[in-house]
Amino acid sequence: MRRALTIGLAALLPMAVSAAPHPQAEASALDLATRAIALRSVRGPGNATPQVAALYKAALVAGGFADGDVTITPVDDTAYLIATWRGSDATLKPLVISGHMDVVEAKAADWTRDPFVPVVENGYLYGRGATDMKLDGTVAIAALVELRREGYRPRRSIVIEFSGDEETVMKTSGLIAEKLSNADLVLNIDGGGGTLDEKTGKPLYWTWQGAEKTYADFEMTVTNPGGHSSAPRNDNAIVQLSRALARIGAYHFTPEVNDLTRAYFVQAAKYEDPQTGAAMRAFAANPADAAAIATLTANYETVGAIGTTCVATMVSGGHAINALPQRATANINCRIFPGHQPAAIMAELKSVAAEPAVASTDVTEGAVPNDASPLRPDFVAAVTSALGTVYPGVPVFPSQASGASDSMWFRYHHVPSYGASPMFIKGSDDFAHGLNEREPVANIAPAIIYYLSVFRDLSR
Numbered sequence: 165m166r167r168a169l170t171i172g173l174a175a176l177l178p179m180a181v182s183a184a185p186h187p188q189a190e191a192s193a194l195d196l197a198t199r200a201i202a203l204r205s206v207r208g209p210g211n212a213t214p215q216v217a218a219l220y221k222a223a224l225v226a227g228g229f230a231d232g233d234v235t236i237t238p239v240d241d242t243a244y245l246i247a248t249w250r251g252s253d254a255t256l257k258p259l260v261i262s263g264h265m266d267v268v269e270a271k272a273a274d275w276t277r278d279p280f281v282p283v284v285e286n287g288y289l290y291g292r293g294a295t296d297m298k299l300d301g302t303v304a305i306a307a308l309v310e311l312r313r314e315g316y317r318p319r320r321s322i323v324i325e326f327s328g329d330e331e332t333v334m335k336t337s338g339l340i341a342e343k344l345s346n347a348d349l350v351l352n353i354d355g356g357g358g359t360l361d362e363k364t365g366k367p368l369y370w371t372w373q374g375a376e377k378t379y380a381d382f383e384m385t386v387t388n389p390g391g392h393s394s395a396p397r398n399d400n401a402i403v404q405l406s407r408a409l410a411r412i413g414a415y416h417f418t419p420e421v422n423d424l425t426r427a428y429f430v431q432a433a434k435y436e437d438p439q440t441g442a443a444m445r446a447f448a449a450n451p452a453d454a455a456a457i458a459t460l461t462a463n464y465e466t467v468g469a470i471g472t473t474c475v476a477t478m479v480s481g482g483h484a485i486n487a488l489p490q491r492a493t494a495n496i497n498c499r500i501f502p503g504h505q506p507a508a509i510m511a512e513l514k515s516v517a518a519e520p521a522v523a524s525t526d527v528t529e530g531a532v533p534n535d536a537s538p539l540r541p542d543f544v545a546a547v548t549s550a551l552g553t554v555y556p557g558v559p560v561f562p563s564q565a566s567g568a569s570d571s572m573w574f575r576y577h578h579v580p581s582y583g584a585s586p587m588f589i590k591g592s593d594d595f596a597h598g599l600n601e602r603e604p605v606a607n608i609a610p611a612i613i614y615y616l617s618v619f620r621d622l623s624r
Contacts, residue, residue: 183553183613186310190608193306194289196223197299201282201291205266205328207241213328214243216265216298220305220326221245227309237339242266242328244336246343249308251321251623257348258321259622261308262570262581263301264330264337264354267293268597276600288593288602295603296596297354300585301326303608304353307615318623320348330354330570334530341573349543349622352571355583356563358555359435360590360604368435369559370551372544373583374424375536376565376572377468378500382510383493383527384408384517390483390490399521401492402481408517409476409494415516416461417472417509420501421451422536424562425469431561440466468566474498474513495527499566502536531568534575537582542622547584550617554586554610586614 200219203212217236224234224247234247245265251258270279270292277283279292289299308324323344327337344350358370386401386408421429429448433441443459447470450456460466467473474496481492500509506526514524539562548560571581587607595601 185609186612186616188313189306189310189612192223192309193299193303193608193612194284194605196220196302196305197289197294198282198291200265200298200302201289201293202280204280205293206269207266207329207332211241211266213241213266214238217243217245217326217328220265220301221247223302223305223309224324227305228312239328239336239339242336244326244328244340246323246325246340249312249318249322249324251318253319254321256320257346258323258344259318259619260344260347260350260574260579261304261322261324261619262327262340262350262352262354262574263297263304263325264327264570265298265301266327266329266331267296267298268331270601274599279601284605287605289605290600290602292601294601295587295589295594296601297585299603299607300353300587300611303611304615307612307619310612311616311619316620318619320623322619322623323347327570332530334568334570334573337570337573338532341570341577341579344574345577345579347574347579349540350571350574350579350581351618351622352569352581352583353585355565355569355571355585357583357585358558358588360588362590362592365590367555367558367588369431369561370555370586370588371428371432371561371563372547373565373571374539374562375422375502376534376567376569376583377472377502378504378506378533378572379531379568380498380500380506380509380526380528382474382496382498382513383525384496384513385491385493385523385525386519386521387491387523388489388521391488393486393488395488397488401489401521404519404521405479405481405492405494408519408522409479411516411518412474412496412513413476415474417474417501417512419447419451419457419460419470421448421470422502422564423539424536424564427561428469428563431559432563468499469564472498472501472504472509474509500533502534502564505533532572532576534572536564537571537575537580540580540582543580543582543584546618546621547582549621550614551586553617554613584618586611
């Protein structure tokens, strides 16, 4: 099967690439991706993430890395990988390329194709991890190997690392970030990316991520003495908690912008429908514009970009159908705008709930607060130049992620981290974490060229 995939690759590159192609690296990236997707790297029984790490290590060592410079560290049922290409100047802090090997669970019965039997059809690579993010990871590996093959010698050490539980508890993510907290800059290839036009399939624009919202879970609890249901009391735990949740559900945090989101709204407005585009421009100019806020809040695709959001995700209460509830609890999941601490948001929610009986506890796991990375001119210049090489004229601008990634852990250690994947996809084709995940194979050739350019520019 892998041979057939390799032979067919050249015919699946409809997007023009102005720089010279790298057929060996392209074929290697696709071959490695198919083998990685076939490994079920899902947390729990049978977790094959350590086998993915071994696969990646074998590719790096075969490509010129010393065996001792590629380490695999077991952690619980998973593992993480760190590979170092030593630079000529040991006084320089390293460039880190960051990704992950694990994927979200996928059940074959729900999919059109088996999620762990990769296949290329009609220009797409299908399988769990095709988009998030095994193809991107193997393309980066192939590009590093290609750099070595071409005789490049970095002045700054290049470290490529892959965490093993980014999709779940992020334990390995935190360990890696602490170990590499001396990095100069992190290129997170699990973030950012380009958008293709739905009708023409041509690149519309590309964004890099310089920040992400902080993930937090707060548990709200009401406890009562309980009693017989035939003798109701005013202090009913379920009723009290329900009133609090209703107030929280109707509450909106104060909208806000930063340099990244302001630039994103101004640029991305050009590609939205007229009403949304006008609201984005108005909000960027005045984050207190009530009409703009109403439009952006009503749109699930933009509400997360204009400030902190908190939503009830789980609720439970009572212990018997014929007894007054002794306890009622709810989980409030928050995505916190950079610059705010979770404790302050929890206090604000407590005030909004306006129920003295409600007790709040931060039960967040696998997340830490983090602020936006600075607008580093060297990074912006490197990715802008690289994109311009393979996609001339395609607009490049910053963005902020509403979800979490491994960048969070590096920013927690005050290391600038930027999501900068070169992959382009239509919104209607983006099934990361969903059914029938797929990625355009046409991304491979330009992505190799992009990575070669960025890795050189940031390691000189």
